[in-house]
Amino acid sequence: MSALSAATAIATRELARFVTQRERFLAALVRPLVWLFIFAAGFRAALGLSIIAPYKTYISYETYILPGLCAMILLFSGMQSSLSLVHDRENGxxxxxxxxxLPRWFMLGAKLLAGALVGLLQVAAFLVIAALFGLRVPVLGYLTALPALLLSALMLGALGLLLSARIRQLENFAGVMNFVIFPMFFCSSALYPIWKMQESSPLLAKLCEINPFTHAVELIRFALYGQLNLAALGWTALAAVVFFATALWGYEPARTRSS
Amino acid sequence: MSEAPALLVRGLSHDWGRKPTLRDVSFSVPRGRFCALLGPNGAGKSTLMSVLTGLIRPAPGVVEIASHDMARARRAALAEIGVVFQQPTLDLDRSVRANLRYFAALHGLGRKIADARIAEALERLGMAERADERLRALNGGHRRRMEIARALLHRPRLLLLDEPTVGLDAPARSAITDHVHQLARDGIAVLWATHLADELHPEDQVVLLHKGVVVTNGVVRDLVEDRSVTDWFTDAMESAA
Structure with missing residues (x-):
């Protein structure tokens, strides 16, 4: 009971902070919308897509990048909440x-879950706007995508947590974001299928395949069409566990001498 | 049988890398006592506070809070501690009440009990009508008092304060020092880390820390003799150097 009230308090604080930072919400929405309506419009002609699972017909480029953009929102949100952890460390x-x-793992887990919920809210807002512009998935897909989005949010949030355990100052954070967010996003199946990448560079295609972000994107992509990509689920879950365990290790307190 | 001390430290040593920060530190603070942890900057006070709050994990048998070993029963030990850190730990953009509720929940207090204790604490501080104001609107003295009230919400037996008057003006400093002395008289054990000797009262216990070593541990009145506390502190530092 006491643990539950602590977890609720942490989640409420995270949500309250998000709601009061309107610019953050706006930026979180504008970013994927720019990709969806501007980048995709320009690139749809350049990138021909064959029929690949889970799609049954030829699809528009916008349809293809929709799951990747959902994952991108979660990636930014995960990094943002890790930034807030560094900030929390600086301000005490x-x-x-x-x-x-309460156990340290519980507190950090509650923080992670709270951050994931904030990420899900942003994805929901993005999907509503996309649907208003005619970019829709099967109705049931919105429901089946929910656990996939949650797991992806947890995995990417745990990565943020891991980074925050190592980054001591806010000033260093921007650099790390560039080193993490951009390679993760571009070296994945978010914007182009991996077979496309294979044509240009087998090495890069290999990197895309082992990138946990790719697995999150594919997990979401299949889930949006009511299908389960078991391999993507396994890799995403494994990455989440490894990132969280390493983050906990990073947050392990120093010890005094025993004698 | 005598009551276990609220805080017991036995043979605590800690290094930051190769540099020893605390060396064989031992002292205890009984219930109802105001104990000043006095020392110049760099004496190891903040490191000691980090160990006492579990942020640095002590070895078993070294730190006990109301008989709970910080290493073996960390959660039970932490439940008995209220902490006011040197650096304010407040959400300035949330209300006074929201800040207090957040802390109460972290300590497992249910909403009803928490709200009753918050109302009581704000009443005592004369801040009941400001409960829904954002903390940013409060001055430094009020914020500090609120942090002290917050640290007491879960009714701990030991109150730890790490240089709580830093950055406050003289009247606010004196008001907060008096307020915490009163809390000790009401029964709680207080460990007050400071480098300002004038914050001590004659009846206080003082643990003098210098370069990580406890140089003196006693009652201020007995130690200062006919000097002022500040003069005594200066003399003690000179002879320890």
Whole structure:
């Protein structure tokens, strides 16, 4: 019961912070919409797509990148909440959380879940706007995508948590974001299918295949059409566990001498 | 049988890399006592506070809070501590009430109990009508008092304060020092880390820390003799150097 009230408080604080930062919400929405309506419009002619699973017919380029953009929102959101952790560490709020009488893994897990929920809200808003512009998936797909989106949000949030354990200052964060977000996003199946990449560079295609972000994108892509991509589920879940466990290790407190 | 001390530290040593920060530190603070952890900057006070709050994990048998070993029963030990960190730990863009509720929830208090205690604490601070104001609107003194009230919401037996008057003006500093002395008289054990000797009262216990070593541990009145506390502190630092 006490653990539940602590987790709820952490989630409420995260949501309240998100709601008060309207610019953050706006930026989170504008970014994928720019990709969807401007980038995709320009590139649809350049990138011919064959029929690949889970699609049953030829699809527009916008339809193809929709799951990738959902994952991109979660990637940015995960990094944003890791930024807030670095901020919390600098302003002392982290100490308050870590000196509460609850296990450290629980507190960080609650923080991770809260961040994931904020990410899901942003994806929901994005999908509503996309649907208003005629970019829709089967109605049931919105429901089946929910667990896939949650798991992806947790995996990417855990990556952010892992980074925040190592980054001590806000100033260093921008550099790390560039090193993480852009390679992860571009070296994935978010914007182009991996077979396309294979044509230009087998090495890059290999990198795309082992990128956990690719698996999150594919998990979401299949789930949006009511299908389960088991391999993507396994890799995404494994990455989530590894990232979270490593983050916990990073947050492990220093110890005093025993003698 | 005598009551277990609210805080017991036995043979605590800690290094930051190769540099020893704390060396064989031992002292205890009983219930109802105001204990000043006095030392110049760099004496190891903040490191000691980090160990006492579990942010640096002590070895078993080294730190006990109300008989709970910080290493073996961390959660039970933390439940007995209220902490005011040197750096304010407040969400300035949330209301006074929201900040207090957040802390209460982290300590597992249900909403009803939390709200009753928050109302009581704000009443005591004369801030009941400001409960829904954003913290940013409060001055430094009020924010500090609120942090102290927050640290007491879960009714701990030990209150730890790390240089709580830093950055406050003289009247606010004196008001907060008096307020916490009163809390000690009401029964809680207080460990107050400071480098300002004038914050001590004659009846306080003082643990003098210098380069990570406890140089003196006693009652201020007995130690200062006919000097002022500040003069005594200066003399003690000179002889320890």
């Amino acid at each position: 709020a982290m100490r308050l959380m870590l000196t509460a009488p």
